[in-house]
Amino acid sequence: MNNDKLIIGGHEFDSRFILGSGKYSLNLIEAAIKDAGAQIITLAVRRANTKDRENILDFIPKGITLLPNTSGARNAEEAVRIARLARELGCGDFVKIEIMRDSKYLLPDNQETVRATEILAKEGFVVMPYMYPDLNTARDLVTAGAAAIMPLASPIGSNRGLATKDFIQILIDEIALPIIVDAGIGKPSQACEAMEMGAAAIMANTALATAGNLPMMAAAFRGAIEAGRKAYLAGLGRVLTRGASASDPLTGFLRD
Amino acid sequence: MVKINGENLDIAGKTIAEYLLTTSYDAKRIAVECNGAVIPKTQYGKTVLADGDSVEIVSFVGGG
Numbered sequence: 604m605n606n607d608k609l610i611i612g613g614h615e616f617d618s619r620f621i622l623g624s625g626k627y628s629l630n631l632i633e634a635a636i637k638d639a640g641a642q643i644i645t646l647a648v649r650r651a652n653t654k655d656r657e658n659i660l661d662f663i664p665k666g667i668t669l670l671p672n673t674s675g676a677r678n679a680e681e682a683v684r685i686a687r688l689a690r691e692l693g694c695g696d697f698v699k700i701e702i703m704r705d706s707k708y709l710l711p712d713n714q715e716t717v718r719a720t721e722i723l724a725k726e727g728f729v730v731m732p733y734m735y736p737d738l739n740t741a742r743d744l745v746t747a748g749a750a751a752i753m754p755l756a757s758p759i760g761s762n763r764g765l766a767t768k769d770f771i772q773i774l775i776d777e778i779a780l781p782i783i784v785d786a787g788i789g790k791p792s793q794a795c796e797a798m799e800m801g802a803a804a805i806m807a808n809t810a811l812a813t814a815g816n817l818p819m820m821a822a823a824f825r826g827a828i829e830a831g832r833k834a835y836l837a838g839l840g841r842v843l844t845r846g847a848s849a850s851d852p853l854t855g856f857l858r859d
Numbered sequence: 860m861v862k863i864n865g866e867n868l869d870i871a872g873k874t875i876a877e878y879l880l881t882t883s884y885d886a887k888r889i890a891v892e893c894n895g896a897v898i899p900k901t902q903y904g905k906t907v908l909a910d911g912d913s914v915e916i917v918s919f920v921g922g923g
Contacts, residue, residue, distance in 0.1 A: 622923065623874040623922070623923030624921040624922060625921055625922050625923035626921070632923045638888055645922060645923055646917060646919040646920065646921065646922055647921065647922020647923075648890075648917050648918070648920075648922075649917060649920045649922075650864045650865075650915065650916065650917055651864075651884055651885075651888070651889045651916045651918040653882055653884055658885065658888050658918065658919070659919055659920060660888065661922050669919075671919065672922055672923065674922050674923070684892065684895060687892075687897045688890045688897055688915070688917050689890075690920075691890035691891075691897045691899065691900075692888070692889075692890045692917075692918065694919070713912070716889070786923075788921065790922055802912060806923075809863060859861050
């Protein structure tokens with residue numbers, strides 16, 4: 604297990620938990636790093652204000668990889684602008700592409716996401732596109748130069764779990780890049796299940812931010828992700844489509 | 860007029876560096892875009908804002 608690294612764009616990580624910092628507080632970030640072991644934290648880019656002196660970067664320890672997203676972008680051009688500004692903010696080349704035309708369900712625009720991925724990969728970004736799990740789009744993202752693929756499990760912030768399970772499995776089976784399940788993972792069992800399926804990592808925010816006891820939930824996610832990863836590496840036992848198969852000896856019964 | 864983060868300001872003729880000096884932005888924590896192009900920090904002193912320019916000044920916030 605010690606050599607089991609998550610590799611994204613040539614960068615190695617031991618942790619397979621990525622923290623979304625949307626509903627952030629110092630407690631969330633502390634719990635995610637200390638109790639969930641997160642090494643990657645996402646951020647958003649917004650208009651700066653001159654009044655609020657508090658900056659999220661003050662809460663994030665050195666050594667954590669920052670993953671700026673392009674939230675707010677409605678098309679590829681806006682995503683590219685945001686990504687370039689994020690890089691200018693001086694925290695590395697990672698970018699999570701997030702392009703939405705729909706504000707009710709917050710579903711990503713796959714087509715625009717492919718376009719933005721192509722532009723930004725050419726500019727040297729480590730591009731991690733958030734997408735609706737579709738095999739054809741995922742293949743286009745690979746061709747466009749993505750470093751990982753981030754399919755949604757269910758709508759952002761919903762905590763509803765693996766609604767797209769079958770289609771994420773197809774991506775895991777067919778796409779050679781890390782498949783990082785993002786959005787909708789609401790509890791550790793769902794994170795564990797995604798990892799058992801072969802997901803490379805889990806990204807979550809709301810599941811932790813809205814939990815009763817944040818550090819305890821962070822630790823629960825860590826355990827679930829590690830358990831799921833081990834199960835995947837071990838190879839799950841087979842499932843019978845019908846009937847039963849005795850697990851006890853079929854001889855030496857105490858009868859006749 | 861120069862549009863800064865959506866607000867029209869009477870600062871045409873100033874450089875970005877001169878404008879930033881009149882504000883309380885945390886200079887280490889911002890990035891600046893003028894008319895859609897990122898302005899590197901080293902260019903703040905050389906980039907003169909012109910009438911009609913549209914400038915965005917951004918920073919990181921929490922986000923998923």
